Amino acid sequence: VARKQAEAPVKERLSRERIVDSAIALADAEGLEAVTIRRLAQDQGVTPMALYWHFKDKDRLLEGISERLLSLVVRPAVADRSEQPWYEELRDLLAALLAVLRTHPATADLVQQRVLLSEPGLEIAEHALRLLREAGFGPEQAAQLSGHALHSIVTLVTNEPGLMVGEEEGLREERIRLKRVTFQALPPQRFPFMLASADAFTECGNEPAYFDLGLDLFIAGVRAVAPTAAG
Amino acid sequence: VARKQAEAPVKERLSRERIVDSAIALADAEGLEAVTIRRLAQDQGVTPMALYWHFKDKDRLLEGISERLLSLVVRPAVADRSEQPWYEELRDLLAALLAVLRTHPATADLVQQRVLLSEPGLEIAEHALRLLREAGFGPEQAAQLSGHALHSIVTLVTNEPGLMVGEEEGLREERIRLKRVTFQALPPQRFPFMLASADAFTECGNEPAYFDLGLDLFIAGVRAVAPTAAG
DNA sequence: ACCTGAACACCGTTCAAGT
DNA sequence: ACCTGAACACCGTTCAAGT
Numbered sequence A, B: 001v002a003r004k005q006a007e008a009p010v011k012e013r014l015s016r017e018r019i020v021d022s023a024i025a026l027a028d029a030e031g032l033e034a035v036t037i038r039r040l041a042q043d044q045g046v047t048p049m050a051l052y053w054h055f056k057d058k059d060r061l062l063e064g065i066s067e068r069l070l071s072l073v074v075r076p077a078v079a080d081r082s083e084q085p086w087y088e089e090l091r092d093l094l095a096a097l098l099a100v101l102r103t104h105p106a107t108a109d110l111v112q113q114r115v116l117l118s119e120p121g122l123e124i125a126e127h128a129l130r131l132l133r134e135a136g137f138g139p140e141q142a143a144q145l146s147g148h149a150l151h152s153i154v155t156l157v158t159n160e161p162g163l164m165v166g167e168e169e170g171l172r173e174e175r176i177r178l179k180r181v182t183f184q185a186l187p188p189q190r191f192p193f194m195l196a197s198a199d200a201f202t203e204c205g206n207e208p209a210y211f212d213l214g215l216d217l218f219i220a221g222v223r224a225v226a227p228t229a230a231g
Numbered sequence C, D: 001a002c003c004t005g006a007a008c009a010c011c012g013t014t015c016a017a018g019t
Helices: A016-030 A037-043 A048-054 A058-071 A086-103 A105-113 A119-134 A139-158 A171-184 A192-196 A198-202 A207-225 B016-030 B037-043 B048-054 B058-071 B086-103 B105-113 B119-134 B139-158 B171-184 B192-196 B198-202 B207-225
Strands: none
Touching: A016 A037, A016 A048, A016 A058, A016 A105, A037 A048, A058 A086, A058 A105, A058 A119, A086 A105, A086 A119, A086 A139, A086 A207, A105 A139, A119 A139, A119 B192, A139 A207, A139 B139, A139 B192, A139 B198, A139 B207, A171 A192, A171 A198, A192 A198, A192 B119, A192 B139, A198 B139, A207 B139, A207 B207, B016 B037, B016 B048, B016 B058, B016 B105, B037 B048, B058 B086, B058 B105, B058 B119, B086 B105, B086 B119, B086 B139, B086 B207, B105 B139, B119 B139, B139 B207, B171 B192, B171 B198, B192 B198
């Protein structure tokens, strides 16, 4: 049997799994725009066209990434309704998704656009729909709200202030400083509230509070527009 | 003075305004991915590098598009608080933004990422912040919620079911039909709720209701998490 | 001030061919 | 079954040069 090489470009066999693995790692390290067919091939020590044997085209590869990440989501168990209302289970479901996406922020947008194209994504959607129907929403509203739920989570991850995936070491502080300076240069009489919030736009002071407010906002909204008094 | 040509590639002078005009028109017609430096140059009957005189790089051009669209937003007048609560004015503000973005759905994501980089964008943000502060939120929460507000609007526009920018004439029906078939092929015992919502995922039955629910959801959420009893 | 020409370093993808 | 080589039609961008 072939011995595993010690150094960088490990040359086992290529496979869908290996490609998706390295694609996610690359996105985490350098951002989604670094994930190109040619770059992945290079990292695997292989010709770009080799990837086309395993994926029809780049879009299918991105689908593969999305599927993998969604499969990592640990959905909450179906709760006993006498112990936990629908909106708490919904919050747990969204929190589970949030936990995965926070680990791979660069891929969040990717996942969002492809949830309904993979089994694990469909299962999450089905779960959300079930809870929303329980809340009294019709099929159309439940569909729309499940989409908004997903999008709220993605927004939280991708728009966290001060976060920027695939950034050079040490550049972060400089970028934040520069952004802060830009904001503070705004005319105070015209933009007093922007100035007051300048810090909050440039850096996330309190991560747990940030994510909690995001989840609360969505859950509170759904409960408020829910038809049943149960909400 | 030079007479205006009747036929397609109108050859007046190039300018930032003309470039932005044609970029928006192109995005509307064929989607944002069609908006390339080279394509824009070709449509203007000019060399690609000609554009670099007017814009430092493509990112600045996209900023120009964003600024233009945000300048089209007609913000509501500052209301008398005894007649209109803060959340109604906020809803009007978001509805004004929504109206513009619905006209150019392909550019919605673009605008979202660049609001704080243009004067008109900053004015909209300032307006939203003022209302949120009135509601009792602190600078950090107001900043975060203004971001969510914007993102909710963009989501509504870009994720409207059945909508897809820059699509060939007549391909829409075929694509929707195919999507519907895919959904209906799901195993009914595992995805009963997905099946029940299949139509809602593929096509928007009721546009006004769709947009109203989206706005209601956000406004209700903000009111619910607002610190003051006034909400 | 405004635009061109030629070149560079990238993309995704096809197609025929190798083993 | 799995991968390579060569080619095509695209990108954004730089740099020197023209008028």
